[in-house]
Amino acid sequence: MTTAASGPPEPSRSSSASASASASAPPPASASRPEVRAAGGVLRGSWEAGMAVFLGIPFAEPPVGALRFAAPRPVRGRSEVREAVAYGPPPPQAGMFGMDALSQDAPGDDWLTVNVWSPEPTAGAGLPVMVWIQGGAFVFGMSGLPEYDGGRLARDGDVVVVTFNYRVGIEGFGQIEGAPPNRGLLDQVAALEWVRDNIRAFGGDPERVTVFGQSAGGGSIAALLAMDRAAGLFHRAVVQSAQGTFFSPGLAADIATACAAELGLRPTVTDLSGVPPHELPAASDALGATMDRWAERWGQPAYRTIPVSPVVDGDILPVTPWQALAVGAGRDVELLVGHTRDEHRLFAAISGLLGAVSEDQAAAALRLLAPSPDGARRYREAFPEAGPETLYELVHSDWLFRMPTLHLAEAQTVAGGRAHVYELTWPAPGMGGALGACHGLDVPLVFGNLDRGQPAMLIGEAPSPEAEALSERMRAAWTSFAAHGDPGWPPYDTERRLVQLFGTESAVTAYPEESSRLIWQDHPFPALPLINR
Structure with a gap:
């Protein structure tokens, strides 16, 4: 958890000489912590090593109760000041690397939140914006991990850095009857819409937004390049080791059926809505432990134990990223791609x-x-x-990574x-x-x-x-x-x-x-x- 700094902010590299000269003077009480007015109301963050930091800002309503397995809904505004000094709770996680325990240690259902680091949280500063999409095989991942702290990147690069949570596993990518597919991708679109509508208040330029992501995050960016809903929300993209698995609807539905059967249920909104959110990943983990027995039916995902991936459903994700780029879908988006x-x-x-x-x-x-x-x-x-x-x-x-990533550049260039x-x-x-x-x-x-x-x-x-x-x-x-x-x-x-x-x-x-x-x-x-x- 990040707490408010007690001292005045350090001047950003773009501060004027007069501002730098006055930085040592005692600030007024209102300047002791940064505040911005976003679409949902006033946010009060903290200063960390000269960066204005705002954590745990909701960009959509909690996807629970009646909104569980639904597309993200716009967050309601509030009249009081929101304290933005702690990461929001992560969405339910698979058990890999103890991620399930981490998510259960941070209870709450406000999973869909963004975090912002800014060298100059002033409307009109016009800084480039970098929006991170974390990986995790589409079954785990949370923006509050210490390795995703955006302070150093924002400070050294003079950019505004944004990270956010999106639904993973069955919650975000399971093919569930009565629910839209690719809910995790829709969460990402909603976060980028929040950036478009609010980042100017944090010193960012909404016309200079770069998404960057690794592994499943890189695969997500590849998908966003193919999605009409994401068009215009980012202008450059950095794809790091993109996970190249995309499912057909038939494969996704069959795997979801097997996963729900671990609980004695059907893969429907009606059946799965009664399962506590933090118990659902355990069913996916149990299926993953025996996926090899499905090899003749599921092929490569069974061999590599991949229970969920973005689904090429023909609507939200019309075609694969390589098909989309090959016909010019991302021609106006500059790409930086690579792998290890x-x-x-x-x-x-x-x-x-x-x-x-x-x-x-x-x-x-x-x-x-x-x-x-x-x-x-x-x-x-x-x-x-x-x-x-x-x-x-x-x-x-x-x-899994190297050739899918390279082929994005090949398709884009051709x-x-x-x-x-x-x-x-x-x-x-x-x-x-x-x-x-x-x-x-x-x-x-x-x-x-x-x-x-x-x-x-x-x-x-x-x-x-x-x-x-x-x-x-x-x-x-x-x-x-x-x-x-x-x-x-x-x-x-x-x-x-x-x-x-x-x-x-x-x-x-x-x-x-x-x-x-x-x-x-x-x-x-x-x-x-x-x-x-």
Whole structure:
């Protein structure tokens, strides 16, 4: 929990000399804490290291009771001043990494809230705005984690940073009869509408909004690019290691049926509304523990234990992101996309497979994940020296993150839009360097929060000067892109394919994963189907 600072604010970098000179004078009582007037009423935040911070601001009514499983509803205004000094309670979470316990430790049903960090909370300041969408496999994720604190990014980049909660798991993405699909995506649209309508009061420019997100957050941004409801709500987008799984309605409905059956219920609003919100993720967790028995029916999601993903329903999400971008849907949105080199290494470590992948496991991964009809053979030919572990890691990384992310840039470029591409190659020092440039390593580097929360496992308890320098370079690239559309290296094209490598020594070079690119170049990344009806 964040509390109000007791002293006066530090001047922002854009403050005038006279304002800086008067900063040491005792402020009037009304200036001891920042206040802004938003559409829902007056908000009172706190000062932290010179940043005005406003936490836990509702952007929609609590999605419980009669509003459970509904599209988000506009929040009602209030006449009294709202104290905005604590994060709102997170939505119900899956049990991974103890996230369910974290959510139950913060009781309440006001799940849909935003948080704002601003160097200059004055209407008319016109600062670029960066809106973060966190990941979590679409089954967990909350904006109040310490690694998502936006203070350092806002201060060093002179930008307004916004984070928010959205519904995850069955609450947000389950295919439930009587409920709109993709409620988590609709929550994201509602948060972006709140930014459009209110961010000017916090010093932000609603015409310079950049969304940035990682993993399921990156996949969410890919979906937003394809959604008419999100058109015009952001002007630039940073997609970090996009999770590339999108479900067909048939697959989503079948998985939801199996999940509800864990509770002896049907996947309907009538049945599931009676289940306490914090008990519903447990049913999804129970299904996930036995998803392999559904492999012949669900295919790849069963193999990778993915119970929910955005649904290509034909309305809220009309087509897949790659289909949408290929016909110019995101042509006016400038993109910055990229992935880490060793995306799957972290998951191998978590599952106990790091250094222990058998030939049979590698063969199964190639058979199930490599693009048909001859993807497995092409992997072995493209990487003739690779052993089982390398092949296993490559095909998992490519299927879930690397190739879906790269293909966003490919589709955008072919349609006449602009995209910049990067790859993070710097190896995480955690676990003796065994994790390499793994999934999630980019998050602490982009936020600059190297010594708090889960990133400590990747970065180490005491961040090295090398880590600090790389973080500074990445933060500068992200904020420059948000401000000017230029992260500092040339746009991607389908001839030279230049990308920025972020490593010990950063460099601009041809896309380094060319062998994987060629294997996947004709794969359309369709919505995943229900195999056996």
